[in-house]
Amino acid sequence: MSTGPASDDTLPATPWERSPRRRPAARVPLTPERVVDAAYEVLDREGLDGLTMRRVAAELGTAVSALYAHVSSKDELLELMYQRMFAGLEIPDPDPDRWQEQIKEFARAGRARLLAHRDMARISMAHVPFTAGLLPQLERMLALFRNAGLPDRITAVVGDMLSTYLEGFTLEEEMWAARLAAQDGGDGTAAWERMRAEMEAYFASLPPDRFPHLTALSGVMADEDQDQRFEAGLEIIVRGLATYLDEDGARPAAPRGAADTADTADRGAGPGRTAGGTGHGRPAPPQD
Amino acid sequence: MSTGPASDDTLPATPWERSPRRRPAARVPLTPERVVDAAYEVLDREGLDGLTMRRVAAELGTAVSALYAHVSSKDELLELMYQRMFAGLEIPDPDPDRWQEQIKEFARAGRARLLAHRDMARISMAHVPFTAGLLPQLERMLALFRNAGLPDRITAVVGDMLSTYLEGFTLEEEMWAARLAAQDGGDGTAAWERMRAEMEAYFASLPPDRFPHLTALSGVMADEDQDQRFEAGLEIIVRGLATYLDEDGARPAAPRGAADTADTADRGAGPGRTAGGTGHGRPAPPQD
DNA sequence: ATATCGTGGAGAACGTTGTTCGCCGAATGA
DNA sequence: TCATTCGGCGAACAACGTTCTCCACGATAT
Known part of the structure; x- marks a missing residue:
């Protein structure tokens, strides 16, 4: 120089x-x-x-x-x-008796991976979910749903939905944690407790005539922790899925020992046409 | 110069x-x-x-x-x-007969708002969903769920879940659109059609012994468009919610003319404790 | 053992970003 | 008419992602 x-x-x-x-x-x-x-x-x-x-x-x-x-x-x-993040993530062999619990376990494992590193959900959200390396995981998830007896139309949609719920929930979780860490350094549970109290007080302080439900629920709005909320959402999805079991001649609830991974041929095309998984339609045009 | x-x-x-x-x-x-x-x-x-x-x-x-x-x-x-983005977004008065349809209409309206401007879902995802200005909307949503007969425990969770689904779905939608627009200028439906064909061919080309379900579904993975996929996911959620109606002595399905906005007092605390809506527990510690 | 070559890291630089500082010019009150 | 105040302007700053050129090192060939 x-x-x-x-x-x-x-x-x-x-x-x-x-x-x-x-x-x-x-x-x-x-x-x-x-x-x-x-x-x-x-x-x-x-x-x-x-x-x-x-x-x-x-x-x-x-x-x-x-x-x-x-x-x-x-x-x-x-x-x-x-x-x-997904390296080594194992999805179990389908057990039609336990498909609901297996789906939940997958979701919990996914959330744990996302929470394993800071801001991971933000990174995850920014990427299209199915790269070539993730195909085995996708395959095993499809096996879970199809062997449970879900119609292909639903199977094709629920993978995206589950990962959306997973990532969205964890993202929001991260954002609260970040906001909390920013507003004061105490990253312990004390800060969370205080914020919950603040939120509860805030909701309760709203005018009851304009916000009857919000005020009525204020005492409990800040009651459950993230794990319980995650489980509750998961339960809603799984219950929704279960309603498809006694449709289209599929097995009623969760019959024993039926279908395993090899049953793809016999239920191939279902009642009529089956439907799209990762495929996406046209982009909805911006509307102003 | x-x-x-x-x-x-x-x-x-x-x-x-x-x-x-x-x-x-x-x-x-x-x-x-x-x-x-x-x-x-x-x-x-x-x-x-x-x-x-x-x-x-x-x-x-x-x-x-x-x-x-x-x-x-x-x-x-x-x-x-x-x-x-949420300015002027109207959520209708609860009609217990039509609560499922009302929830869907809200979700559709939300998606339309998100699609109204480019990359709007990315912006939306980056913000904590309940600012003071959005409280009226939250209130009306709670009214929808509670008047439908959902237990408070579910009501408190489903708002977040719906908005998560809304934003996550639309975000993914946007990302596909962006990726498509980047890889060639043709933003018409032709590009989408070509990509769908490519994805279908790709899935079909996988080794069937390792990816039985993926290949079996390949022909239909790219079949539905985004609107149909969105509706399908919505339907799963709503069905899951409906399973909570005949619980805890709540009304069975969708009885006529019962509860309106003023019924907050009489069903206040439900069976036991009700549970958290926007409240968040502690941040799960990073695990390595 | 000496000379040559190629690879990979170092350092500086470029263009762009969000944000701030000091200045000026034009409205406003006395 | 003068003083004041306020809002917009231009320039600047630090930090970012990325690229360029150069040099030192290890391996290869003679």
Whole structure:
């Protein structure tokens, strides 16, 4: 460079002490996996808004530009993070006796994955849910629904619906947590408790003539925790699904030991046409 | 070329023709509402990623810094846009005979609002759903559910669930539309048709031994359009809700003319405790 | 053992973003 | 008519994603 060197702590180490130290560090040649590792580290510490390429590079002790030899763009980095989230997610073999519980277990496992890292639901929401790597999971989920006896028309729709519920619920959960953490540092349960009390008081303070139901429910609006709310929503969906079992000649409730993964051929096309899963129609035109 | 004026259309108009023209323009003194108007204009033209304070200012013909006298930050601008989306959204008086249809109509109206402007679901998802301005809508929704005969425990949960489904579904819808628009300019139905064909072919091309259900459903995975898929999911939720009607001594299905908005007192606390609507429990700790 | 080559990381730079600071010009009250 | 106040303007700042050029290192060939 044409000018003088910067102040001391920005100087690179002297060669005789840098060389021996660099050996162990430089021998790990910075793979995409390591970049994703560092990105997760930064994500948990700084949140999605604080997840910058510069910070990821700093986490690895490398230059920013070095990252681009392995990930090509920040979007691809987020994509890799998204895919890793589902790595090793097992969906059990269909057991028609327990299909409701199996669906719930899948949803709980998904929520746990989303909550495992900060702002994960935001990342998840920003990606189209079915990449090639996720096809096995999709297949096993379809097996769950079809073997339960759900009509194909419903099977094709419920996968998207479940993941939408999963991601949407967890996203909202994250947002409350973030808002809470922002307004005061106490990330313990005390802050939650106080906010619940505040909300309850707020609802109760509304004019009862204009908000009869809101005020009537105020005492309990802040009562259940997130786990219970998640379960309640899940239960609504599963109950809704169950109403399709005694339709179209499908098995009535949850008969024993019938269909397993191999029953695809015999129920192939159902009553008439079956219907769309990941397929999407036309985009509804913007209306003003 | 540090000096020289730019080409003609970037030049401001001459004073003698600008002054009379500026009168009507400058007499509109740049309210927050006008900023939001311009922001919507930019949003529809450039998308959320292209929604820049600089572009909004350009749309208004003002300087960027002028915006900050009225909106204070981009986040607040997005908040105002979010709130305007619900302005004038009417939720009908509860009709216990038609509660299922009323819920569906609300959801359809919500989806229409979200689709009315580009990337609106992304904005909506980023905001906590219940601001003070939205309380009347929330109240009327609670009325719908309670008058239908749903237990308070369910009423408190289903509002969030419906809006989650609404926003999540539309968000995914938007993402497909955006991806489609990006990969080729043809925003007509032809592009959608081609993509559906591609997806169908892709699913069908998978190895049937590893993906029996996916291949079995391939022919119909891309069959329904978004409207039908939305309705199908809605139907699942409503059916799930209906299963709660003959519980806890609530009315069996949809009896005539009972309860209206004034019935809050008599069914106040139901069987035991009722449960949380917007309240959220503690944040589940990150697990690694 | 020496010279050559190629790869991958380093550093600086570019264009763009949200936001802030100091200034000016035009309305308004005395 | 003067002083004041307020809203818009231009420039600037820090930080972002991304790209460019260059250099040092290890492996290969002679």
